[in-house]
Amino acid sequence: MNGIKFKGYNGVSDIPVFEKGLGELSQLLGLNLLNLITINGTTLKKLDITFKPAIQFDRLEVVFERGLLDVELLGDALRIYDVSLAPNTPTIVSQPTSAISSDVCEGTAASFSVTASAPNGITLKYQWQYYDGSSWIDIPSATSYNLNISNTTLAMNNRFYRVKVGGTTGCVQEVISNNVILLVKPIPTITLGTMPSECKGVTNATLAYNAVTGNPNSYSITWNAPNTIPAVSNQSLPADAIILNVPPTVNAGTYSGYITVKNSSGCISIPKAFTLVIHPKIASPNLIISSN
Structure with missing residues (x-):
């Protein structure tokens, strides 16, 4: 199955920045390709293959080597229905929790924080939000891994917060943290x-x-x-x-x-x-x- 190759390219260059055979990918992904394809038979199954080249690329080429076609190994057994590029996704390592300054007195400060890791070559960006009862609202200037609320009010009591984590450059998919709640106690x-x-x-x-x-x-x-x-x-x-x-x-x-x-x-x-x-x-x- 290494006669079927996946090649990734970046920019105008004709030199691939990534190249692997289907057999190599199947080993990486733990797939049994022989169970998916029946030679000269009618059994067909769909196989979704996802791989991460760990390098920037903007187009993908799937190559069938001549030998596979000459011996009629493939025939109608293998068809490519769709090839799509999925953006890199940050990983949230440590979720914000309600235990971090979440139970505070009115007029004092509260804070939440998140820890995330970025894909190679990506600078992370953050956007904290709160839930107003019907939708999530972006908090102005709350674009750090740490959310600081300097002066809590009773109107903030039982309010939910979360953070979106994405990238400042490149094709990066956003991930959203768990919701956390802020509890504000009235002062005497x-x-x-x-x-x-x-x-x-x-x-x-x-x-x-x-x-x-x-x-x-x-x-x-x-x-x-x-x-x-x-x-x-x-x-x-x-x-x-x-x-x-x-x-x-x-x-x-x-x-x-x-x-x-x-x-x-x-x-x-x-x-x-x-x-x-x-x-x-x-x-x-x-x-x-x-x-x-």
């Missing part, structure tokens, strides 16, 4: 009450709040300069009001800071500004007692 909020106001020397001030959402269970406080009041980090959130510890040495004035709350999912609220006013302590009056 806190609504503050009346701003605290105390006199100098008082060591506790009350920061009231009247509403929360997202089930926060801890809070943190940072102070703006001069930060003479100590910061607080991940303290248990009381049920009604937050007690601020004020050193007795703090001077009179208005102090500003920010409070954030966090829930059991690890999501942190947007910082909420507040103020604490420390009034100067009024000096005790001098009493003079006199008698007439």
Whole structure:
């Protein structure tokens, strides 16, 4: 069967860049050609042969050597119905998974990535997409192996993503990755009450709040300069009001800071500004007692 040869050419050259006999291809592909062709009989079967020359070519020639025709080995036993060129296909080595930054808090970043290998001489290109409920939409500028979403929103919750992998040059067929899902959790909020106001020397001030959402269970406080009041980090959130510890040495004035709350999912609220006013302590009056 090596009297039937497949020759590949590239450009205007008459020198083949690839040449193999049908027998060689059958060994590579594990085919039993004798079971497919009956000499001087009527049994006919269809055989699809796919081969990858691993080199660029743009036309294919199938050659029957003269000896096969002279001995009438072929006759009507072998016919070529169709020859088609299929583009090279990239291979996705590592699929994107939902475990990579897929479960995130609202307003934070998320990322997905894919690993693919390219056919010889091909530079890969990528296009990430998301599903809007009816069709897949290309994400502008998302043309890398890595998809970065810098600011997630609740509208993205339960959204599916995928990536198309193709080639920048040549005849390359696109492949599409598995779908992955993005889960976005809402951040908690806190609504503050009346701003605290105390006199100098008082060591506790009350920061009231009247509403929360997202089930926060801890809070943190940072102070703006001069930060003479100590910061607080991940303290248990009381049920009604937050007690601020004020050193007795703090001077009179208005102090500003920010409070954030966090829930059991690890999501942190947007910082909420507040103020604490420390009034100067009024000096005790001098009493003079006199008698007439």
